[in-house]
Amino acid sequence: MSTADALIARAARHSGRWLVLLAFTALAGAAAELLLPMALGRALDALTGTPVSGAAPNASVPAAVVFVAWLVALVVACDVLGVLASGVSGAEAAQWLRRRVTARVLAAGTTTTRRFTTGDLVTRAGVNVEEAARGPEAVVTAASLVIPSAGSVVALVLIDPLLGATLTAGLLVVLGVVRAFMHKTTVAASGYQEAQAEIAARLVGALAGARTIIAAGTQDQEVHRVLAPLPRLREHGLSLWRLHARAGVQAAVVIPLLETAVLAVGGLRLAGGHLSMGELLASARYAVLGAGLGSAVGYAGRLARARSAARRIDRLLAEPALPYGSRRPAEGRGRLELRRVSVRVNGSPLLSDVDLVVPGGCCVAVVGRSGSGKSSLAAVAGRLLDPDVGSVLLDGVPLPQIGREHLRRAIGYAFERPVLLGATLGDAIGFGLPPERRDGTSPGNGLPSSGGIGPGWRSAAGRVRAASQAACADAFIRLMPGGYGTPLSGAPMSGGQVQRVGLARAFAQAERVLILDDAMSSLDTVTERQVSRALTGSLAGRTRLIVTHRVATAARADQVVWLDGGRVRAHGTHESLWNDPDYRAVFQGAS
Template identity: 30%
Template sequence: MQDDNQQLEQMPKGATGRFIRLVRQAKPSGWLIAAAATLSLAGTVASLFVPMFTKDLIDGFSMDSINRTQVIILVSAALAQALAAGFSIYLLNRLGQHVVANIRDRLWKKLLVLPIPYYDNHQTGDTISRMTNDTAVVKGLVSDHTASFLTGIISILGSVTILLFLDWRMTLVLLAAVPLTIGIMVPLGRRMVKIARSTQHETASFTAVLSQVLSEIRLVKSSGAEDIEYRRGHEGISKLFGYGVREGRVQAMVAPLMSFVIMMLLVVIIGYGGVRVASGALTAGELVAFLLYLFQIIFPISQVSTFFTQLQKTVGATERIIATLEVPEEDPHAGKEVLDASQPIRVEGLSFRYAEEGEPIVSDLTFTIPTGKVTAIVGPSGGGKTTLFSLLERYYTPTQGVIRLGADAIDTFSLKSWRSQIGYVSQESPILAGTIRYNIAYGLEREVSEEELRRAAEMAYADLFIRELPEGYETEVGERGIKLSGGQRQRIGIARALLRNPNILMLDEATSALDSQSEGVVQQALSNLMAGRTTLVIAHRLSTVVDADQIIFIEKGRITGSGTHEQLLESHDLYREFATQQLRLNEIGNEADSQ
């Protein structure tokens, strides 16, 4: 991937050159290109001989003059042209599919190693459009238009060359229409390119809206936002409709104007050719051949113009693909292995802000997370607790300061090795569409035995509800685990963490979204998970942090207190207020449960 990026940096500045280089990096098959080009050339050359045979046939026409050889040659030429064209189209389609598959593979590999900040700044639907729509445009040019362009150029040059030998005067009359055709096609082609690029941009925006709305359809419905989202979608549909109408308007001008030019050209050629036939300067067969060659020039001209329009559209798509491929990426394997994770984690002078000119989210954090102990992070919302977890996961790079495992800065370890040491359970454990088995074992490259799976589920208290399901571990959970309750999703997340057997555990509000009954079960599961592990907990509930070995209180990104629960009750006013509020809430909850 890095080699590809270096090659992209060395591309010519021209957009067309960048497109060509991108296709070359897709490593299209040399023999496919050669075979397709050869067949296209052979088919076009064969088609150029047909009018000459027709000329001889007409000039010497009589029932007696028709012989089997002429008929066989004529039919063979037509058949050869058809077969060559068919095989060429197939090979170019295969070539186009190979190119687009390679580009999509590179994009997919790239998307998986792009850092989290990229996804913070780009909508998912827009990224999906790069993978699907833009690569399909590239495929269309390679498969559908390149063959027409190559054969069209050959057909035009070959036909004009033959016509100059056949009758140079009539050929000059024919060529006089070229400036008129260019005068029509060039400005209309430019307008078509602008429309095509705007259509691509709007298609990406519309895809982003669809992805966002459909992925959060329950929020849409619970918020009664159907009408609002309909208007957003309708706006995108209307814009696409407008671009489509504008494209149709241009095409409505191109087709009649070209038909008019062709009709006038035919009238002039037939009229002038008739005069020359009458004067004996031209035979009837030569006039027919001239007309046949004329058609072999007219149709390829439209194919060539279509190619250039599609090329401009493809260049626009290529620019967006290359922009994604050029984004700096993470290398999950760069760095050394974590050999001993059972060491204290030291946070030293840690500061971070999301933007260079933005407000700092955390400032000058310094503390130690002891090995095998529980450290709780407490404080008001928006204080930087979750950001601290993101820095520990290395989703972001600190603005200042360093996090160490023992004596080593964590950024000296490979991402794969470092993250494999961490088990992360969030407020709502992410669940993917698939089976319960798939979700518990997700991310593990090794084969997971049935015994390991069940043991992890039992320790997470997930086996209790899994056994009650008709299909057990093979139960489909639906998109984002919608068929499971919040407590069930949390227990699957805990089972996933247990199966990974991490040395470091991070719990981000793991029970705050649950009812008291589910919380009790999940808390027992978490106790199994935390046993003997270095644990970092973000929590708002007093029951979660009261037994912690160490509590760090963070306000507005700064540490304002640290110690045990008893120590902070005595020394920290805001923590004392926090604890008092939690006790009141617990009393209210207990009263409600007793009633």
């Protein structure tokens, strides 16, 4: 069994009791359909005066008719319940798959986003999950079609072996059609889904740059660029329709011929006195029931698309999640050590043999030209990304050995373009904080009246307010209609205000190390100076690693690390490095 088929099997196990109900109704309906032709034949024989099971004709007529009515009612009930169970079981399977895909994408972190575009990830977690979730239902329904067909062969053999042989020969032809159709459909569906993902990836990129596109007046060019894979999508789509049409035509030709052949043989056997009228009627019904295997073409197509989608999902699930240990960080002030750290992406080096020690409580600025590896250094320092070579330690403990909760409480991040998560502004700043701190204080027990976000501020609400004050965000948040309770969707903010909220989130979370990845680039000079005072004041007890392009920020840091081509070119105080003209050139054009 392939990994994609195994994934569909696991989705089936997580479909809940509804898939079991679907299987039960499919089996019960198939059994009722198998009994119905024989029951109709016996009822016809009873009505025409042919003895049924040795009983008098008149006595067996009511029982035969009632039995037929019960079977018809059972078939209808099974169809109704089957439709309901099919929909709910598919929804349950999709929910399980979507949870698993989302969890793996977030657990793998930046590794996944480097390998897959955002649009591709959305397509796999959306359309592909829905298609794969239909796989279990397609398997159960297709399998249920085999039962009437196989049962029809057995029933015809019992009625007349020649009829059974005729039906068997026709069903073998139908199975050949279904098998060829499924193989070709899987290939075409894979190409269709890949083209879908490419269009989605281009569209997401265009939406992210919508302002630039409008400003440049390039809407028409972008439409052509986004829809460039459309001819390929159309071709794969037409290929799928052609395959369906060809298989449908083949089934439409084979099935009537099969039914005609069974009826012709049955007529000859009736003329020879080997069959009764009731048996001929039953044979005709069994021929139709057996030929129902031709409808498996539709379910085979659904299963083929499900398998193709499951392959795409499986490739995503194969991405390794970032593993965590169980240790707590050792006692310390946030000493960071990078030992011969190297990072490569698609074979290109981003960092090479970086050795760096950031003393606990020290403020270190990381500078360098674009592409020098600053963001990669910030990523490995807080374990958003594991280095390909080397190790990173926090207070003497390798980061992979520290438990996730302990590591994420110890290190806080702020980014150049923060994404705000949560329902309100207060939620966005406190995102990731536990609802209660160590002294049991819960949010809502009161807010601090003055600055400082050290260990004394235990409540989450207190940390949120104090962090906002340090990030110079408290003043404009108070002016919002609902203050900290203002919904994010109703809080219009400038780029600098969004960046301040992102800084506040990092300040509230970090207990030992604060990493700012160009997180003050959108702040005006006055605000940047105020935030810098907080970094050297109320936040001075934490280790601060600040990626910056601003000379003033580098000048305020205790130490500066100068990166060039993914390597540490020099480190020291800003004053000592300023004598190097190449160092001064790093800040040309920066404020």
